[in-house]
Amino acid sequence: MKIDLHCHTKKVKKGDASTRTVTPDLFSQKVQEANVELIAITNHNAFDYSQYKQLKGLGVCKVWPGIELDAKGKDGDGRFHILIVCDPVKETEFDKAVSVLLGNKDPDTFCTDLQTIISTFEDLRVIYIPHYADKKKAISSEDRLFLAGGNTKRAPLLGA
Numbered sequence: 001m002k003i004d005l006h007c008h009t010k011k012v013k014k015g016d017a018s019t020r021t022v023t024p025d026l027f028s029q030k031v032q033e034a035n036v037e038l039i040a041i042t043n044h045n046a047f048d049y050s051q052y053k054q055l056k057g058l059g060v061c062k063v064w065p066g067i068e069l070d071a072k073g074k075d076g077d078g079r080f081h082i083l084i085v086c087d088p089v090k091e092t093e094f095d096k097a098v099s100v101l102l103g104n105k106d107p108d109t110f111c112t113d114l115q116t117i118i119s120t121f122e123d124l125r126v127i128y129i130p131h132y133a134d135k136k137k138a139i140s141s142e143d144r145l146f147l148a149g150g151n152t153k154r155a156p157l158l159g160a
């Protein structure tokens with residue numbers, strides 16, 4: 001099964017390419033050409049629940065809700081990107097959690113700390129995927145260990 005857990009469908013931040021914004025037809029075409037069976041929509045500092053439901057409703061593949069956040073370490077230092085991908089069974093709760101977290105903040109300047117991310121999503125069925133190692137905007141080794149350990153409720157951790 002081919003999956004893509006890092007799919008952008010909207011130009012959200014100033015530096016994002018305009019080609020990130022897709023129509024349902026283009027989304028359907030690209031998914032079918034790539035033979036992808038599961039996609040997580042992970043736009044930067046934004047989750048558009050209505051677009052998610054529209055793309056999910058196309059039926060061309062399984063679509064999971066997600067987001068890519070600008071984050072800083074648990075001590076407020078270091079900046080990195082982290083994907084949060086949620087089980088679609090919890091899509092409504094995910095949408096509410098993201099809405100509270102983001103509020104009316106500007107996607108270009110939004111950044112939150114790792115502890116807030118964990119607190120926001122700990123009761124949801126999510127997977128954390130921080131940019132890691134040689135990837136641009138990578139999480140530090142210390143913060144990766146913090147994210148992975150200690151709490152038995154903690155979600156699975158993958159490295160992007």
